[in-house]
Amino acid sequence: VSVLSALLLCVLSAAQGNRSWWGEVRLAGPLESVRFDCGADGEVVLATSLVAGEETTLALPFPVRSPLGRDGLATLPRPEVTVLGAGRAEFLRWSSEQPSDAFERLPVGLRARAWPPARGGGTLGAEPSALLLVLALSVLVLALRRRPAVALALAAVGAFSAHALALRGEDAGHPLSILDLEAGQGRGLRSSTAGELDPLPANVLEVEPGRARLVFALRREDGRLSGTASSPTERGARLVVREVLAADPWSRDAGRRDLAQAWVRGPEGAWCSHGAWASGRPLPPAETGDGDAPGWLKAGLPPGRDVLLGRFAQAGEGWLRQVGF
Amino acid sequence: VSRATLLLAWGVSLLPLLLETIEAEPILPGAARAGLVLLPWLALAGIPSIRYRAAPGRGRWDSALLPIALLLPVLGLALGLDARSGRATLVPALLAVAIVLVWSLSREALRRGGGTRRRVQAAAWIALVPGVVALHAALAWAPPGVAPARWAWTERCSPLAWGLRWTAAGADLADAPRTGGFVLGVALLGLALLALGPRAVEGEEGA
Numbered sequence: 001v002s003v004l005s006a007l008l009l010c011v012l013s014a015a016q017g018n019r020s021w022w023g024e025v026r027l028a029g030p031l032e033s034v035r036f037d038c039g040a041d042g043e044v045v046l047a048t049s050l051v052a053g054e055e056t057t058l059a060l061p062f063p064v065r066s067p068l069g070r071d072g073l074a075t076l077p078r079p080e081v082t083v084l085g086a087g088r089a090e091f092l093r094w095s096s097e098q099p100s101d102a103f104e105r106l107p108v109g110l111r112a113r114a115w116p117p118a119r120g121g122g123t124l125g126a127e128p129s130a131l132l133l134v135l136a137l138s139v140l141v142l143a144l145r146r147r148p149a150v151a152l153a154l155a156a157v158g159a160f161s162a163h164a165l166a167l168r169g170e171d172a173g174h175p176l177s178i179l180d181l182e183a184g185q186g187r188g189l190r191s192s193t194a195g196e197l198d199p200l201p202a203n204v205l206e207v208e209p210g211r212a213r214l215v216f217a218l219r220r221e222d223g224r225l226s227g228t229a230s231s232p233t234e235r236g237a238r239l240v241v242r243e244v245l246a247a248d249p250w251s252r253d254a255g256r257r258d259l260a261q262a263w264v265r266g267p268e269g270a271w272c273s274h275g276a277w278a279s280g281r282p283l284p285p286a287e288t289g290d291g292d293a294p295g296w297l298k299a300g301l302p303p304g305r306d307v308l309l310g311r312f313a314q315a316g317e318g319w320l321r322q323v324g325f
Numbered sequence: 326v327s328r329a330t331l332l333l334a335w336g337v338s339l340l341p342l343l344l345e346t347i348e349a350e351p352i353l354p355g356a357a358r359a360g361l362v363l364l365p366w367l368a369l370a371g372i373p374s375i376r377y378r379a380a381p382g383r384g385r386w387d388s389a390l391l392p393i394a395l396l397l398p399v400l401g402l403a404l405g406l407d408a409r410s411g412r413a414t415l416v417p418a419l420l421a422v423a424i425v426l427v428w429s430l431s432r433e434a435l436r437r438g439g440g441t442r443r444r445v446q447a448a449a450w451i452a453l454v455p456g457v458v459a460l461h462a463a464l465a466w467a468p469p470g471v472a473p474a475r476w477a478w479t480e481r482c483s484p485l486a487w488g489l490r491w492t493a494a495g496a497d498l499a500d501a502p503r504t505g506g507f508v509l510g511v512a513l514l515g516l517a518l519l520a521l522g523p524r525a526v527e528g529e530e531g532a
Contacts, residue, residue: 126346130402137398138335141391148390155394159401166405232353 019214020061020205021073022095029054031087036079038064042214050087059095061199063214070098102244103203110182110189113321114299130165176318183324188245193238199229202241212237258313263293265307297321330369335395337365342402358403359414360491363421366396367488368454371428373447389429393422417491420505424484427512449515457483482511
């Protein structure tokens with residue numbers, strides 16, 4: 001019973017939440033747009049520009065839910081195809097090689113690291129001061145409507161001010177990225193979370209809440225795919241893209257990047273803050289206090305091992321978490 | 326543009342930003358905020374009027390600049406919010422402002438030009454703004470393969486269709502400058518052709 005439970009857990013833990021399963025489709029021109037409807041799970045909208053007589057087969061991600069992982073894909077209904085244009089489109093089969101395979105081969109410890117809270121700081125929308133500025137300017141513009149040139153000059157200055165005010169602070173909708181590493185693995189796991197993300201690099205794509213309907217808006221141009229995944233119907237939905245990196249990007253060979261802040265935990269469990277750590281330089285001496293590393297970043301790490309936590313200096317690169325430093 | 330139309334466009338353009346701030350959630354996840362702000366202006370900037378009374382001492386530029394002056398602060402805020410969330414929307418936004426200006430100018434110029442020109446402007450607005458969007462909505466409902474692909478290019482002429490595409494979740498903004506440039510080109514050409522036409526009968530003004 002224990003073995004069966006463990007096996008079931010292994011099967012369900014990684015694969016159940018994945019919402020990016022790849023399938024092969026055949027397209028024949030002339031085609032402008034193809035929609036693959038996956039029912040309540042979501043849809044894929046592919047913009048393409050196939051001319052008459054052109055035919056191609058390609059693999060696309062589909063946002064279907066497969067409770068039994070890749071083995072359960074064969075039991076799922078095939079996506080319903082709608083085309084815009086006189087051409088044809090056909091769903092052929094689920095891909096035999098799924099990107100999620102690489103994720104499932106990672107050590108369990110690396111796959112099960114803690115995540116930030118749903119709103120990891122920052123704000124959505126404008127600051128009240130920026131909105132008040134816009135309202136005040138609009139009233140002034142209306143008051144100056146008989147002198148439009150003056151009103152326009154005032155509005156231009158106001159637009160720059162409102163733009164600058166809106167840029168202040170951190171946007172909660174901006175992707176939050178974490179690079180997870182485990183010593184000796186030679187591989188890494190980059191995870192990004194936001195309300196809208198590129199689904200194509202994802203080995204695994206998860207969404208909270210799990211029932212959220214997903215839309216993959218993809219574009220194929222010059223044989224190259226690009227696109228975004230979002231949940232237009234589920235407000236506040238959060239997507240998580242997990243990308244397995246074939247090499248350790250933090251290794252000395254790959255070239256380390258500057259950390260704006262570094263924290264180190266020894267095997268005994270005590271945290272030390274080391275401040276900023278420039279690449280190519282030795283680790284700065286420990287500062288007093290245990291620093292202010294976010295709680296979610298420290299949570300659930302294996303005891304008795306060295307740990308390095310860091311915040312990358314370059315904006316948008318996010319956080320580093322290495323066990324076995 | 327009448328004061329009521331101006332206030333309507335301004336209110337509708339500000340609404341998404343206001344709601345996003347109050348509810349701390351994007352109104353349309355994945356949509357460019359600048360696109361949402363510009364959509365009502367693209368729809369209403371050239372709206373024809375049945376009656377026209379020129380304000381004393383006001384030229385066509387005066388009337389056409391007022392919508393831009395009202396639009397700019399809201400657009401500045403939206404562009405800032407887009408930039409903060411990693412979306413570069415400045416170039417398509419500037420194109421859209423130029424389109425709003427051309428539509429406003431054409432409306433003012435042709436309204437002052439008399440009855441015939443007013444009717445031409447009204448017909449152009451109905452065909453390009455609600456007309457093309459309605460045509461595409463009708464074609465989208467047609468069964469696969471029935472909708473003629475040759476109508477697809479018309480979408481590139483309509484500022485409203487362009488704005489709608491721009492505000493769709495996950496819209497690819499890389500294509501926006503090209504399409505926006507095409508819309509602007511069509512609008513400028515139309516304005517130039519009409520401006521070069523026979524002069525209006527002054528007596529018709531104010532009818």
